[in-house]
Amino acid sequence: MTGLAVAIVGAGPAGLFTLDALLRQAPEVRVDVYERLPTPFGLIRHGVAPDHQGTKAVVRQFDRAFGRPNVRLIADCDVGPAVPLELLREAYDLVFLATGAPVGRRLGVSGEDLPGVYGGAAFMAWLNGHPDYRGLEPQVGEQVVVVGGGNVALDVTRVLAKTEAEMASSDLCAHARRITGVARSITVVVRSPPEKARFTSSELAALGRLKTASVAIELPATADLSVPAVAALAALSGGPPSAATSIRFRFALQPIQVLGSGRVEQVRLQGPGGVEENVAADTLILAIGQAASPAPPRERTCAVGWAAGGRGDIPGARAEAADSVRRMLAGATVAPREAARARLNAWLEASGADLLDWAAWRRIDAAERAAAVPPRPREKLASWESLRRVARLYETV
Ligand SMILES: Cc1cc2nc3c(=O)[nH]c(=O)nc-3n(C[C@H](O)[C@H](O)[C@H](O)COP(=O)(O)OP(=O)(O)OC[C@H]3O[C@@H](n4cnc5c(N)ncnc54)[C@H](O)[C@@H]3O)c2cc1C
Structure with missing residues (x-):
């Protein structure tokens, strides 16, 4: 050669x-x-x-x-x-x-372009100092909804739930340090059932070590606890009694509309059997993959x-x-x-x-x-x- x-x-x-x-x-x-x-x-x-x-x-x-x-x-x-x-x-x-x-994948639902809605990779690029994303300046509010069933959704959730002290030895960019400790509730909406979620056990375990966040796992009645990944998820529920941030995982829910006047205010979810509900959100992060x-x-x-x-x-x-x-x-x-x-x-x-x-x-x-x-x-x-x-x-x- x-x-x-x-x-x-x-x-x-x-x-x-x-x-x-x-x-x-x-x-x-x-x-x-x-x-x-x-x-x-x-x-x-x-x-x-x-x-x-x-x-x-x-x-x-x-x-x-x-x-x-x-x-x-x-x-x-x-x-x-x-x-x-x-x-x-x-x-x-x-x-x-x-x-x-x-290119971040899209949900393909109405309201997805409202201010306050961000792609997961774009959000991570901004806080990691990618020069193309310097101007993103996401507005992070107290009620965050993250859509996604993979590790990027967990990364976003963990970084938002950590305190300034927990991020002290990270290289979180100076312009992005304002996001720590803001979210009071983070709802992780997973579109697949828990058996098919693509979270890895080490990333899930990291959520269990958060200092000031509690984790609640809402498994559907049909969840199969004999599947090791589902048992690992179930075991994650817990956290400090007076948690500053509560993280809630919900499964088998499809976001079908993003609602709000001028910016995101709610996400409409559809569950098994076509049951619909609205979840409050002032920030919506879509960690649903890249194309x-x-x-x-x-x-x-x-x-x-x-x-x-x-x-x-x-x-x-x-x-x-x-x-x-x-x-x-x-x-x-x-x-x-x-x-x-x-x-x-x-x-x-x-x-x-x-x-x-x-x-x-x-x-x-x-x-x-x-x-x-x-x-x-x-x-x-x-x-x-x-x-x-x-x-x-x-x-x-
Ligand atoms: C938010 C996020 C977190 C992740 N965290 C982890 C993790 O913790 N652990 C893990 O194992 N994996 C992680 N991954 C997955 C991992 O990043 C990917 O598997 C990997 O980066 C894919 O590598 P790549 O080289 O194909 O693409 P990229 O990493 O995207 O690299 C592509 C490169 O090509 C350059 N480029 C693009 N167009 C051009 C052009 N026209 N001319 C010249 N250069 C160009 C880009 O600037 C970029 O540097 C993560 C992914 C994301 C999105």
């Missing part, structure tokens, strides 16, 4: 595990990783909850890969608008598309991670990347691409883009760490302007 040139589009977990698998399976390949944001890591930085520092620590392993002379990060480069994908396909022998699934627009299959091109329509977790992205790389390397050939590479370089220069490399990310990383007051691990830069400024601050050309 000497001389094989590979482009990876997207520096989230799928893209970076693809890089890792390439370097393990064909160490001499030349790899350029394109990323539209000034920072790498995708949802590890902007999705994974700020109090899950252990999960975020996975990023440390990529320092070594980007220290190699045959690997480059080309960040602040939006493939599509900034450089055509077709040009990448001409300039590289293989192209991996790891662009994620950026990708999978690219049509093309020769020498492979979609990975959420861009391929998957919805797995970070460890899953690693296993999947290794398989995709094995499959793509098996059919790969090195072709003369000097002319296309020259066109690509000319395009990038002409676009006027001031692209960022791994050293630029290290400058952002160092500035964020230096700005943090312990035990906070970092004080995130959360605007395009500040990220770009710091990335170029100590640049020596």
